[in-house]
Amino acid sequence: MILVLRSGVGEAEVEDVVLALTAAGARSRVLRGAGRPLVHVLERPRGGVRRFARHRAVEGVEPLSRSRQRRIGRPFYPHHFLGWCAAMLLLSGALVLLSGFFPRGLGESPDPRLPPAEVQAPWYLRPLSGLLHLFPPGWEWAAWLAAALLALTACLVPALDRGRGRLPGAPALAAGLALAAAALALSVLGG
């Protein structure tokens, strides 16, 4: 959120706002050069940020618009970290829900009188099973390592963003799509 300070406020009042935020447990930074000074609230202060609208030096509270975010940036923690956590929770919730309601595999149901040459994993484990099949017997540890590295890379892509763009959402989306494509390819290749 952005605290828009009144025009003509002095340094002491700006400092006062920052100190009040710090006292409420929130980091902040002062942005200058765009006419009136702005205070970018980086963490949620106790009691919420909107109560600072009553401060005598503050004219109003605005959300951080995308254009402004593009200009001034936004720290990874907690903003994007929270978004990432929400996405992971959403994904795991959807997967668990689907696996609960659709537990069957993708192939024919097994016939005990005619056991298949290879037992197929349930659909939600097919990517991992496919990855295991890409490695020769005895190299399963490498498959698990590769899976861990793949997941770690996908998770860290947004955090490792060093581009000029200040919207980590785009690389995160690309990483998510790449992970989904890799999962699909592994399901088909290793199936």
Add this chain to the structure above:
Amino acid sequence: MPALSALLCSAVLTVAQEPGSCAVCHGREALALSRSPHLAAGVGCTACHGGVDGLLEQEAAHGPELRPLRDPGSAVEACGSCHADVGRMRTFGLATDQLALYRTSRHGQAVFERGDAQSATCVSCHGAHDVLPPADARSPVHERNQVATCGRCHSDAALMQARGLRSDAPELYRDSVHGRALLQEGRRASPACSDCHGSHGAVPPRAEAVGTVCGQCHAMAAEYFRAGPHGPTARHGAMEECVSCHGNHAVSQASAELLLGSEPGHCGSCHAGEEDVLAVAAGIHDRLAALDRDILDTAEVLRRAASRGLFLEEEEAYLGDARGLRERARGMTHSASLELLADVDNRGQAMIQQTLESLDVKRRQFRDRRIFTAAYAVVAALLVAVLLIYRREL
């Protein structure tokens, strides 16, 4: 035509590798022989027909010992000269009793005792030059080709009428449960002509031997039949064992309906007016029908549960046991004993009950799984909402 010539030449060359060169004149026969395992085993033209090897002049090649094998008896003796020879056949692991069996058969008796030139000999069924092993699907005596091979004579009304035989047996067999299973569904366990009548010793099963013949496959039914009240009746010749109820060539799918009514083959056709006997038959029918119906209903319940995502291998196995017991119960109907059947029927019902109980456990587990996963999804969705609301404040 050029292709045929090339083929003939190839066969001629193959056969010409032997000392004799009969193929130069008898190309068609040589071509047929080239497809037979006889040639590979070193049995060429002169082994059966005599003659002199290696001569190209006709009269000299035929020589005084030529055997055209045109009369049936000589053809059989020619085949038997090797196939009844224990020393020669040992190499190939073949039986050597075919000639002896053939002599005892109706076919053999017709050939050797009555000189019937139209009776079947070795070549009638196996072919003359292009003899193939019976296991070869192209062989005329392969189980799927037998009805056509036997039917060449046994469907010939004039030929059969002259010998006092029926000519509809092959047609009846084709429409029977056995014929459809073998010829249409390809189930090789189903009997062909030779499985009941024998091959080289082909004779019709006698009335008292029918049970033994059918019992080769239907062992349980035969056992219960002999132990039941019908066994002694059949032994005394008052009924034709299996044929009395099921027929012979036109065997239809047996069902519990045979126990009701008085149509030919049904219990009432012989036991009309015997209320106590018919009551037992009706009791057996009702138990079998109930078991059938319960198995079908349970199978439908399992099918619907499986389509919802349940893994039901265990329950399918229980129901498979119930189906096995039903088959046993069907076999037991031949004992005509309600007490014997009741025991198997009760066990079948118990297996159905076990199937349903086990399914119930799986259903509860499936319901719990859905509740827990849905709860997790709800908690995850709430957390996501909290995180996003919190992030909006930043």
